[in-house]
Amino acid sequence: MSVEETLKPLFKEIETLKPNFIERLKTAVSIPSVSGDESLRPRVFEMADFLKRELTKLGAHDIQLRDLGIQPPPVNDPSLKLPPIVLARYGDDSSKKTVLVYGHYDVQPALKEDGWSTDPFTLKEIDGKLYGRGSTDDKGPVMGWLNAIEAHRQSGVEFPVNLVMCFEGMEESGSLGLEELIQKEAKKYFNGVDAVCISDNYWLGTKKPVLTYGLRGCNYYQIKVQGPGADLHSGVFGGIIHEPMTDLISVMGKLVDSKGKILIPGVSEMVAPVTDKEDEIYEKIEFDVDELNSAAGSDTAIYQDKKQILMHRWRFPSLSLHGIEGAFSGGGAKTVIPAKVTGKFSIRTVPDMDSAKLDKLVFKYIEEQFAKLKSPNTFKVELIHDGNYWISDPFNENFTAAKKATKLVWGVEPDLTREGGSIPITLTFQDELHTSVLLLPMGMGDDGAHSINEKLNTSNYVNGVKTLASYLHYYGAGEK
Numbered sequence: 172m173s174v175e176e177t178l179k180p181l182f183k184e185i186e187t188l189k190p191n192f193i194e195r196l197k198t199a200v201s202i203p204s205v206s207g208d209e210s211l212r213p214r215v216f217e218m219a220d221f222l223k224r225e226l227t228k229l230g231a232h233d234i235q236l237r238d239l240g241i242q243p244p245p246v247n248d249p250s251l252k253l254p255p256i257v258l259a260r261y262g263d264d265s266s267k268k269t270v271l272v273y274g275h276y277d278v279q280p281a282l283k284e285d286g287w288s289t290d291p292f293t294l295k296e297i298d299g300k301l302y303g304r305g306s307t308d309d310k311g312p313v314m315g316w317l318n319a320i321e322a323h324r325q326s327g328v329e330f331p332v333n334l335v336m337c338f339e340g341m342e343e344s345g346s347l348g349l350e351e352l353i354q355k356e357a358k359k360y361f362n363g364v365d366a367v368c369i370s371d372n373y374w375l376g377t378k379k380p381v382l383t384y385g386l387r388g389c390n391y392y393q394i395k396v397q398g399p400g401a402d403l404h405s406g407v408f409g410g411i412i413h414e415p416m417t418d419l420i421s422v423m424g425k426l427v428d429s430k431g432k433i434l435i436p437g438v439s440e441m442v443a444p445v446t447d448k449e450d451e452i453y454e455k456i457e458f459d460v461d462e463l464n465s466a467a468g469s470d471t472a473i474y475q476d477k478k479q480i481l482m483h484r485w486r487f488p489s490l491s492l493h494g495i496e497g498a499f500s501g502g503g504a505k506t507v508i509p510a511k512v513t514g515k516f517s518i519r520t521v522p523d524m525d526s527a528k529l530d531k532l533v534f535k536y537i538e539e540q541f542a543k544l545k546s547p548n549t550f551k552v553e554l555i556h557d558g559n560y561w562i563s564d565p566f567n568e569n570f571t572a573a574k575k576a577t578k579l580v581w582g583v584e585p586d587l588t589r590e591g592g593s594i595p596i597t598l599t600f601q602d603e604l605h606t607s608v609l610l611l612p613m614g615m616g617d618d619g620a621h622s623i624n625e626k627l628n629t630s631n632y633v634n635g636v637k638t639l640a641s642y643l644h645y646y647g648a649g650e651k
């Protein structure tokens with residue numbers, strides 16, 4: 172029987188199971204597994220337990236919650252435990268190929284008062300869109316793999332491959348501990364893996380599905396400035412002491428200009444030169460500045476043409492200022508001089524930037540800028556976490572299977588894209604397991620990952636399950 176014939180009853184079952192799939196995602200979203208908020212760490216553990224329960228119900232075997240020990244510094248609570256890596260298998264047939272799927276069960280922070288229209292941790296379906304933190308990044312896709320298993324069990328369609336699952340709870344905070352686990356398990360738990368598939372990014376726009384073969388890396392830094400023993404009255408101390416916030420703003424203001432140009436000497440010199448051949452790549456991609464503005468919710472694009480936008484998202488580095496811990500940020504007009512402030516920023520890295528060299532350039536430049544202030548305040552700049560950029564060859568049977576699956580479900584050939592975001596562990600899977608890694612996204616470019624009102628269209632969720640399942644069938648049908 173052809174793959175397409177085999178998939179017919181499976182697709183029917185996926186449609187029938189839609190309410191169950193939404194219910195599963197609803198429970199997942201209700202657990203605020205925010206890895207970056209130390210006070211919510213127990214909820215990240217709770218999410219791992221939820222996955223274990225679901226996997227057990229679905230008949231997965233060899234389910235393990237791997238303890239990663241204590242989170243390394245910088246961290247506020249020195250005894251803070253890292254959440255476990257959830258490992259599981261489905262199927263064990265030596266005549267079938269083995270596919271490893273990776274996803275993450277932690278999420279970005281979300282507060283209703285940030286501007287959400289609904290409670291971020293209550294999945295709400297409005298006009299065919301499922302709103303909630305993690306709906307698209309990355310609980311929807313992780314549930315997608317579980318849903319694919321359920322649909323096979325209910326329909327009686329034979330599962331086409333041996334599935335190895337690896338779900339982590341620290342992706343949004345640098346994937347701490349996962350690299351070492353993969354190195355240790357490459358020839359053990361992950362032995363025999365033929366291909367890796369990650370569903371943790373998005374289509375470029377809203378109309379055309381994509382397959383992704385490149386990611387930027389991310390080096391995340393903090394600058395701590397400390398002065399007075401406590402927060403002070405600005406009427407009593409303003410103008411007569413060195414204020415930590417003034418020092419910090421001065422240094423942070425020298426990192427990047429308002430057109431996005433990184434001001435740290437030596438950074439641009441590390442970037443791989445643009446080649447003539449690259450032009451064709453951008454030309455073929457379906458995308459325009461309107462899609463960018465509508466996904467951003469404003470007409471604030473720096474570049475107006477497709478090629479410049481894509482180049483600056485995919486193949487040039489960027490530096491973003493994220494926030495200041497310890498600074499006054501509420502409503503009203505508090506007249507305080509904060510005693511201790513910590514500025515956060517990150518640099519998205521690209522080929523051929525060297526992460527360690529970048530750290531040195533960043534530290535040196537910031538130390539020089541602070542020294543120029545001649546401030547008596549104490550000052551420290553440090554790396555919080557880093558993750559490599561990744562680029563691969565998208566012309567192999569892993570990508571071909573995903574191309575066929577996308578065409579079958581969406582009726583269109585996917586564009587081949589790179590991504591401006593980061594999934595720190597991608598390169599490690601490729602290098603340690605010596606396999607092709609494919610990024611097969613479920614959500615759209617306007618899903619608002621990391622933003623307020625994050626959503627996943629219900630149709631993307633359901634068709635996403637069909638796409639993931641079809642990919643496994645097409646890949647499984649190839650020569651072992």
Ligand SMILES: NCC(=O)N[C@@H](Cc1c[nH]cn1)C(=O)O
Pocket residue numbers: 308309342343344345371372389391558591592593594595620
């Ligand atoms: N869906 C991928 C994603 O959102 N990745 C994060 C990873 C990250 C890196 N540093 C902090 N988080 C991203 O921001 O790209």
Ligand SMILES: [Zn+2]
Pocket residue numbers: 279308343620621
């Ligand atoms: Zn994310």
Ligand SMILES: [Zn+2]
Pocket residue numbers: 275308309342371372
């Ligand atoms: Zn993600």
